Amino acid sequence: MKINTRVDKVLNYIQKGSTVADIGCDHGYVLIKGVTDDIIKSGIGVEVAKGPFNQAKINVHEYNMDDYINIRYGNGLDPVLINECDVCVIGGMGGRLITNILRDNKEKASNFKRLILQPMNSEFILRKYLLENNWVIVDEDILIEDRLYLYIIAEKGNMEVHDDFIYEIGPVLAKKNNSGRNKYIKQKIFKLEKILMNLKEVEVKETNKIKIIKQAIEKWRSYIGD
Numbered sequence: 001m002k003i004n005t006r007v008d009k010v011l012n013y014i015q016k017g018s019t020v021a022d023i024g025c026d027h028g029y030v031l032i033k034g035v036t037d038d039i040i041k042s043g044i045g046v047e048v049a050k051g052p053f054n055q056a057k058i059n060v061h062e063y064n065m066d067d068y069i070n071i072r073y074g075n076g077l078d079p080v081l082i083n084e085c086d087v088c089v090i091g092g093m094g095g096r097l098i099t100n101i102l103r104d105n106k107e108k109a110s111n112f113k114r115l116i117l118q119p120m121n122s123e124f125i126l127r128k129y130l131l132e133n134n135w136v137i138v139d140e141d142i143l144i145e146d147r148l149y150l151y152i153i154a155e156k157g158n159m160e161v162h163d164d165f166i167y168e169i170g171p172v173l174a175k176k177n178n179s180g181r182n183k184y185i186k187q188k189i190f191k192l193e194k195i196l197m198n199l200k201e202v203e204v205k206e207t208n209k210i211k212i213i214k215q216a217i218e219k220w221r222s223y224i225g226d
Ligand SMILES: C[S@@+](CC[C@H](N)C(=O)[O-])C[C@H]1O[C@@H](n2cnc3c(N)ncnc32)[C@H](O)[C@@H]1O
Pocket: 006, 023, 024, 025, 026, 027, 046, 047, 048, 049, 052, 074, 075, 076, 077, 090, 091, 092, 093, 097, 101, 118
């Protein structure tokens, strides 16, 4: 089995005995390893692409998991019934797509006890959606591999937001001072500085856009005491 640290990272956030829906399950390894390790009781894997859908089915069969894991073809949460699973995993997609998957089946999504989300970008949009729709971000972490992977863990509840920048940095990462989090911040600053440089090359005057980017850089810097 091609298990990577990303699979284990997701499994770390799943309570033993949970039923899990993995949306965009690809190869199906989160569910297969989770059942093998006795963490996941049973799972549903959803795939919208025929290739990964067929491969996940083959993998589940090869690992004798047909009694525990059901691979379904379809879009987002459409193929999952309400209350079928406790936990929902959606990883390896853009934050906007993850948000749309949750929004398109809002009632179903609100019945999960825990969401384990791993957006590849646009996390601002995802966090804003979660915090405006009765979810609390209970944990966030950065995994450093070939690139930085962000994990957002949400449970039902309410969280007040007084500053929109919290959607950028994340309420948990804002308080977590570890090397992954600091690398994440440095990467954000690097990207903004690159945009700033490109803007300065084409524009002579300090425009409002430049001012906004400079302010954002200062905000990010304040979290790492730079
Ligand atoms: C880059 S892979 C990530 C796979 C795995 N979740 C991971 O984190 O490594 C994204 C997978 O999500 C699937 N996918 C994208 N949009 C989807 C949707 N709306 N519903 C179900 N699956 C989707 C893709 O077909 C692809 O297999």
